[in-house]
Amino acid sequence: MQTGEPSPRRIFEPLCGKIGRDRVDQVIHAFYATLRTDPMLHGFFDGIADFAGHESHIADFWWVALGGTLEQPRQFDMLGRHQGLALTPAAFARWLALFGETLTEYLPIELAAQWLKMAEAIAANLQRHTL
Numbered sequence: 001m002q003t004g005e006p007s008p009r010r011i012f013e014p015l016c017g018k019i020g021r022d023r024v025d026q027v028i029h030a031f032y033a034t035l036r037t038d039p040m041l042h043g044f045f046d047g048i049a050d051f052a053g054h055e056s057h058i059a060d061f062w063w064v065a066l067g068g069t070l071e072q073p074r075q076f077d078m079l080g081r082h083q084g085l086a087l088t089p090a091a092f093a094r095w096l097a098l099f100g101e102t103l104t105e106y107l108p109i110e111l112a113a114q115w116l117k118m119a120e121a122i123a124a125n126l127q128r129h130t131l
């Protein structure tokens with residue numbers, strides 16, 4: 001039996017650590033700037049008065065979803081916020097396409113792919129409950 005050698009093990013590092021909060025904020029800021037000017041989706045966001053507040057709320061959501069913690073925990077109500085928006089499969093597809101484009105612009109391909117995978121899973125769940 002070998003001694004003194006650490007057994008090989010998978011070191012788990014959550015995505016939040018690999019991406020970092022600054023890049024989460026950058027991605028969200030760029031993504032919502034895109035959403036607000038997108039011909040298909042901008043109308044959903046026109047009514048938001050405090051957009052900076054909205055972006056920081058969304059960035060906090062993703063920070064937690066990616067494994068991070070917040071100094072001041074916040075409540076999220078994903079289903080409640082999306083119910084009644086009359087979302088369509090085409091709107092979801094557009095949202096995901098734009099999110100994927102933003103991710104690949106700001107992150108290395110592997111990190112972008114992992115984050116997008118999470119967004120796709122959340123979107124699929126949202127669609128099941130809101131369409």
Ligand code: HEM
Nearest residue numbers: 044045058061075076077078081087091092095119122123
């Ligand atoms: C058709 C696609 C989508 C549209 C048009 C849309 C639009 C919106 C709107 C209008 C709000 C409410 C803003 C407010 O009143 O403060 C919101 C909230 C939010 N959205 Fe979406 N959304 C879409 C898909 C998604 C997806 C796929 C995700 C995540 C993967 C997401 C994440 C969030 C989060 C985290 C919030 C805040 C929830 C909370 O306040 O607790 N959205 N979205």
